[in-house]
Amino acid sequence: MIERTDVIIIGAGHNGLVCASTLARAGMKVLCLESSDSAGGMSAPRSIRENYHFPGLAHASYPISAAIRRELKLDQYGYVPGTAVDTIALDAAGQHLTIGTDRIVGDNLSEADEQAYPAFRKTYLAFAKAIRPLFDSKPPRLKDMDFADTATLAKLGWNVRLGLGRETMYEFLRVAAINIYDVLNEEFDDDRLKAAIAVDAIMGSAMGPRSPGTVLTWLQRLQGEINGPLSLQSGGQAQLAHALTQSAESAGVTIQLNTHVEKILIENGKAFGVQLTNGDMVKAKVIISNADPRSTFSDLVGAPQLDAMFANRVTQIRGSGVVAKLHLALKGLPEFTGLAEPQLRNRLLVAPSMKYIEHAFNHSKYNECSENPVLEITLPSLHNSSLAPDGHHVMSVNVAFVPYAPDGGWQQQKSTYAYKVISLLGQYAPNLTSLVVDHEFLTPQDIEEQFHAVQGHWHHGELSIHQSFMMRPLHGAAQYDTPVDGLFLCGAGCHPGGGLTGLPGHNAAKRVLKLGGAK
């Protein structure tokens, strides 16, 4: 069977959906092919035991930008950014620290830190805003710039020099490429506070606080905060995946689930369709891959259709997932020592110090699972009671750092390790272990298999400096178009990277339209 359409988007992850909806609104006939049984990718809800529901692999995010919300009418389709939450840095002795966007509350916090915090936040949010022009458009090329590239660089230069002012600009240039560990030690004394900020700089990346470039990863994360505070995904109608699906479908996008693309079909250097695993073929003028750049080029396109240096660069993309996900079905609400019930609605962190985080990271470098991992804990059922049966709850925990391929393999240690994590949680919430009805532990290998993200990396590739901006995902494919005519990328592997932002998808759609559909 051969179908025809204008645009095929491979993968209905949130970026694929943003791209699809944007192109459909511009009048293109879009077919979105998704291999799993639900749209939304890492933002798609999932369940265990039928009646315990989780908001998805991504349990916390920042609001989608106003421009995308408006353009895709997301609010009209039920999108609510989620509930704004604070971060609570857990302390084994119960002396927790509650960290908000501009204030901190907690025991044993020095006055100096308390006062430094709002000023620090203000400065870094200003840095984030200064580099904002880079995020909303295709990354500028340094050679053969077009007008859009020049405009982006001009805005960037204006923001950094005149927006920030001379002194702040000097500070920005000093810290932009260094590590968050040094910066935080300059600013603060409190280990809990420093660790909590450092977690935001490194979570999802194979980086510790002392890795170079961790100020940049934090600034990338702060881009989200320009749109609004950190919010918890709470599933259901309000969730991003649902609103995006509605937006896309109402614009005329056809989303075909359980459809596996086996190969991108190329003739004479131009992509003209896709081959499905069921033998069907779909033809289109434009093929856009929401899949990981590595699987797109190495598997769907294949090295024979690529130049040797480019194909080799694809194999060198760095991005090995280091975060596992623990989903717990609980028959009651866990009691955290020193926390009242309303506080459990926040994001809880187990990361007592930056040294603790760095040690946890070190293990993953040597293919070991950290015995003392960093944990990011949320209880989505406190925001949406329909996620679990009456009186029951669901807990979603990001576990860093675990390697993609631990020595001895995951098979051997997966369940033992999951129990270790549960017992570590038990140190903060003593009744937790007795409440666990069931659990699901997603290793980076599981994430790879279920979300088609190579090596289980959230962002389809490290957000390191050498893989950012005009080098993301790699030189030769950094402006969403690729060496294969008619083939574009729109996923997190592209600029400006991961997180539930929709920006790569939106920028890619603009690029496709700018190039007149297909080059």
Next chain:
Amino acid sequence: MTFHHEHFRQPFLRSPFIERIEALSSTENWTGWNTYKVPRVVDKLTSEYFAVRSGCAVMDLTPMEKYRISGTDAAAYLDRLVTRDISTLRPGRVTYIVWCNDDGKVIDDGTLFQLANNDYRLCAQHHQLDWLLMSASGFDVQIRTETSDVAALAVQGPTSYSVLTAAGIAGLDGLKPFGIANLRCDGIAITVSRTGFTGDLGYEVWVEPKHALTIWDAIFGVQGQYDVVAMGLDALEMVRIEAGFIMPGFDFNTADATVRNGHDRSPYEIGLGWVVNLDKGHFTGRKALLAEKARPIQRRLTKIVVDGNKPVGEAFIYAGKNGKQIGEVRCTTWSPVLKANLALADIEYVNGKLSPKLWARFDYQRELKWHTAWAECHSQTKPFYTPDHRSATPPGRF
């Protein structure tokens, strides 16, 4: 090949033929080629040159980089590697190839021998293993350097067929240019290909290194009946220019050795457009070459005959005498058979066209005194020297 910490004591590797060449060397004029010790001139340049053109010259080819490429995807791998369509190549045949980087700039040229199905030998001027391995990702292919595992001799010249036959190698009668035959010599299994770098009738003999001297001795054993001359690189340089063959790294800068923007060259720019097949499917550099082909050509390595008999050496090329400087001579030789100054020159084209008037300006010495000379140049597309006997099958007997 063994590597050990005393490698510096032996700066040159020794080919299995080297002791015979050393015995013949009256000049001790040695140089290095891919780290092997090779002669520039063994005895007399003139006799080595004329052996190629009117007798039989033998040259040690062992130092040439040789790679064995095999595996299920070997053919697909090679088709993606090189600009030429090699799907038409068959076992027992050889083809001339060139390969480019992603920007369509030439990395090297060479010859590809198809020894069997999915089994190839690639011979190259320069070391290529890193590029070959890098190109292999995504292909089921094995690549192995076999430079020191195979001894090779070029046996070139009008009498080469008669010499090899007299040396006891039977079965060369039907071997066509670019053909490969598995034969025997003195009971030893050898491979003979009708290939060479001289533009004359000629063969290349491939043998296990342990039998190298036996084969050398068999060939040189016909001395008395035929004249057989060991030849060095200097004579090769003369005959390869006559034949119009180019030397990557000398006549143009290879892509992997180029630092400055615009100093590398595409196949079109070095006169190898005929080896580029843009319709065969994807290969490395295809997209860049398609784009280049759509524009007027900017420059080309051009064969020129320079009037007069003054040694040209290094020279600039001008659009007319005292005109605009548009090129540079890359290599030059006096051709004794053609009685002409031959050169390959890198010349800029204007609007895709070669200037109708070409003049060379060069400096030459006479009794230590320097003079500047202007000489008109005449471009041509065909090789300077292509004798009929080079392609006759069976070759003429002497």
